[in-house]
Amino acid sequence: MGIELLYFAWVREAIGRDGETVEPPAGVDAVAGLIDWLAGRGGGYATAFAEPARLRCAIDQQFAPLTASIAGAREIALFPPVTGG
Amino acid sequence: MSARVHVQEADVDIGAELARLEALGGGGVASFTGVVRGGDGLAALHLEAYPGMTQRALEEIAAEAQARWPLLGLTLIHRHGTLGAGERIVLVATAARHRGAALEACAFLIDWAKTKAPFWKQERFTDGTSHWVEATAADETVAATWDASAEHGRP
Numbered sequence: 183m184g185i186e187l188l189y190f191a192w193v194r195e196a197i198g199r200d201g202e203t204v205e206p207p208a209g210v211d212a213v214a215g216l217i218d219w220l221a222g223r224g225g226g227y228a229t230a231f232a233e234p235a236r237l238r239c240a241i242d243q244q245f246a247p248l249t250a251s252i253a254g255a256r257e258i259a260l261f262p263p264v265t266g267g
Numbered sequence: 268m269s270a271r272v273h274v275q276e277a278d279v280d281i282g283a284e285l286a287r288l289e290a291l292g293g294g295g296v297a298s299f300t301g302v303v304r305g306g307d308g309l310a311a312l313h314l315e316a317y318p319g320m321t322q323r324a325l326e327e328i329a330a331e332a333q334a335r336w337p338l339l340g341l342t343l344i345h346r347h348g349t350l351g352a353g354e355r356i357v358l359v360a361t362a363a364r365h366r367g368a369a370l371e372a373c374a375f376l377i378d379w380a381k382t383k384a385p386f387w388k389q390e391r392f393t394d395g396t397s398h399w400v401e402a403t404a405a406d407e408t409v410a411a412t413w414d415a416s417a418e419h420g421r422p
Binding site: 188190191192240243245259261262263264265266267 | 383384385387389399400402406
């Protein structure tokens, strides 16, 4: 079953789209691994995901650490640290 | 407890929001308004939100304030979209029987809204350039002081 990815702010701009559905290969267990896998596509993905320390994520609309498992996730959002207020 | 939490493009009627809180029977209403800071060639500030998640994140922050302070009411309205210098970004307001709870809860709400709600600010300049605002360690530090307060049993 695919995972819906959402991109925000400069992550969205670098990739050039606001989301997509992906089916990560076996062995991609955590968000960090998902980011590595996406970066491997090169181009805008490599740019957006060059520095994982600058990224934050939400799994099914709840903030989660990049070490969190993607097992069972329906929606994963990848974005920079938030700057509201 | 009467909470109004909204993510919206429209401006906020501050007078109406404060009047609503003043009518709840308490002795104090506190508020904070965040405004687009002008100057340095800024043409506009664009605020991006996460449809679906942003509203719920703000509701969770509001619920946390209600759990920590004896509030009679609160308002947390955060705008998204493109805003010019001097336009309102966010209104936080709280009502309580006494000023301490109202003032503390108001500060808590804006500190957490800045660091725990999915919004991203992009500054757009008159020369056509733009850049995404970086999160600051100072904001994280301020927000974290409320974590420490919770451990110490505050309020």
